[in-house]
Amino acid sequence: MLDQTQLFKIGLLAGLVLVLVAALAWLPGANAATYEIHPDIALDARSTPMAMVAAYERLTDQYLVLVQDHLLGMAEQMRQMTHTLEAMDQRLARLDERIAQLETRLSARPANADSAR
Numbered sequence: 001m002l003d004q005t006q007l008f009k010i011g012l013l014a015g016l017v018l019v020l021v022a023a024l025a026w027l028p029g030a031n032a033a034t035y036e037i038h039p040d041i042a043l044d045a046r047s048t049p050m051a052m053v054a055a056y057e058r059l060t061d062q063y064l065v066l067v068q069d070h071l072l073g074m075a076e077q078m079r080q081m082t083h084t085l086e087a088m089d090q091r092l093a094r095l096d097e098r099i100a101q102l103e104t105r106l107s108a109r110p111a112n113a114d115s116a117r
Helices: 004-026 048-106
Strands: none
Touching: none
16 A cells, blocks of 8 residues: 555656646647648739830829919919010009109100100
């Protein structure tokens, strides 16, 4: 028959084996299901020349938008300059009228280019 120390050793060994088996069962990945990933990547079916044509079309569209914006800016500047020139023309017309009135009041003749010499 086994004495008490031998029984203790056998029990301790059995306990350690149980703890070891339980620890292995609880380790991450031991019970984890394996999943296979099948990526479904849709590659562009266009060939390289087709991709180059598409890139050129995008670049052309961007350039056209840039040119249109620039032309709109130029049109706005032209409107402002036209407004300024019209205001200057009105002022000059008023000055011309005032000079004509002064000449008639003073009975002076209009200045010619020949008389200025």
